Amino acid sequence: MHESGVMKAERTMRDPYKSRWREIGGGVGSGLRAGVVVATLALALAGGGGGLSAARADEATDKPADPEGLSIDPALSLDPSAPQVAALPGGMTPSYGQRSLSEGEWRFDFHGFFTAPLTMGFNTRAAPMDGQSKNVLHAPPVVPDDLETFSHTGVIPMTYAKLNFSEGNNIVSANISIVARQANVSTSFLEPADQMGITDLFLSVLPPVGGNRFHLQLLVGAFSSRYGAPGEYDEGRYGTPLIARISGAGEQATLKTGFKNFTFVFEQGLRGQTNQASSSITPDVWNNFADAGAGNTFVADGHIGVGYKRRVMVGGHFIRASGQDTLGTSSPDGRINILAADARLSLGRFGQLYLAYAHTDALQARVVSRIISVLNTQGGKGLMDNYFGGNSGGTGKLDTIGGQYDLSIGRLVSYPVPFSGDGPDLFVSLFALQTHVSSAEASRDNITKRKLGLETTYSLLSWLAASLRYDRVDPGVSGPGISMGDTDGGAYRFAVVSPRIIFRTDWQATDQVVLQYSHWFNGSRTTVRVGDPPAEDLKIVPDSDTVTLSASMWW
Secondary structure: OOHHHOEEOOOOOOOOOOOOEEEHHHOOOHHHHHHHHHHHHHHHHHHOHHHOHHHOHHHOOOOOOOOOOOOOOOOOOOOOOOOOOOOEOOOEEEOOOOOOOOOOOOEEEEEEEEEEEEEEEEEEOOOOOOOOOOEEEEOOOOOOOOOOOOOOOOOOOOOEEEEEEEEEOOOEEEEEEEEEOOOHHHOOOOOHHHOOEEEEEEEEEOOOOOOOOEEEEEEEEEEEEEEOOOOOOOOOOOOOOOOEEEEEEEEEEEEEEEEOOEEEEEEEEEEEOOOOOOOOOOOOHHHOOOOOOOOEEEEEEEEEEEEEOOOEEEEEEEEEEEEEOOOOOOOOOEEEEEEEEEEEEEOHHHOEEEEEEEEEEEEOHHHOOOOEEEOOEEHHHHHHHHHHOOOOOOOEEEEEEEEEEEEEHHHHHHOOOOOOOOOOEEEEEEEEEEEEEEEOOHHHOOEEEEEEEEEEEEEEEOOEEEEEEEEEEEOOOOEOOEOOOOOOHHHHOEEEEEEEEEEOOOOOOOEEEEEEEEEEEEOOOOOEEEOOOOEEEOOOOOOOEEEEEEEEEEO
């Protein structure tokens, strides 16, 4: 998300004599004032960000106590608005709604993103019964494009919303993210797992050390890190980090320093999970098919990067996820090691180029939990289901290479005059991904999966653009027990052509409404995933055409 899209609350003056923390012995009667603060803040947020600054507790000055009046401290019970937590280490309890003495310039930030699509798939019944139409509509469409499989292209948008909140100063900030993958008003039944709620919850600390020669950032809490993102500011056209996604609770430290035209980046992290599914749990839709076979998993990672003049950035990555079942089963310990390298070239008017290579080595990874995700698969079980096979025990290797190249023709031809995107432009993007699978299961061994695509977008007017995208996918092994030889491999391939019309409010607007048509060229054995949990079914005939209407906005 670009910084320019962040909404900033109005800065306000603070009372320097008020502390954010109070000793527990100082009294619990502050709960009433905290309740007033929380209620006022809630009303301010409901009415818009403009009322936020007026809702600060430390804006008001305490009136002198009336010696004849009745004190409300101490109270018989704690204010209901106070969080249900124990005292913090050090004998301190938060005085909610007040600031730190060393506050600097505090601010509240709120930004986010959402996309809300309706996609209809068109198909026909082979033998319609009485009262049935030969033509049918599917929503969601029945197409070979599942997020957790290699066949995922991202050409069909999915419902997604993310709201980011932060509060802090130039040294420390608290960050909270709320995510949903469904809008309840559009669903036929409730899917709790798609209402993800609070996903990220962490502190970002920028210690003032090293002056201008060093930049240190510490993230502590629960958060996700993505390595191998092909896009300059996003996960690329496929929506897939090429190296790994790490999610969990722990820490990440990043140190940057420079020498002449070079920038050096060092990063390390350690994260673990905060719960584990017990053997008595029943996997179901409501719990996202909790996996009792996944053990307690920790991920340690280290990264190093070298940049030159902000034009070239080369990185090396090592990630190790170790899992063991702590609930008393006989499953052997497992691990996933990832060794990777990537490079990003900012070529000025000649565009942006990103390339990555990753070697994933899994050993008995069945017990590795969803804390780590490789090519959008979740944990060791995801690698088994989609790459190594159910009889592999989670042992296998992936050699993945991919990249993306983006070019603005408007910026290229306008040189040396700067082009800021406030006029007609032709934007071209090329992208590809390939992985070679080596597995302990013979039917899944020595398989190569690949996909490639091209997207062009022409901005005709400030409010109108036209786009065309082409994708071709060779998924390799299509499902458990299905192997592909050289003679029948083409039967599983598919391609999709997607023309689009894009409406927006300005050249550089942060909103768009997209009308898209996609035609799918499916092979004779192209498969889709259906059911709960999703599984590939050769008996299902995928849709050949889809139409999508989607709205998106970011701020």
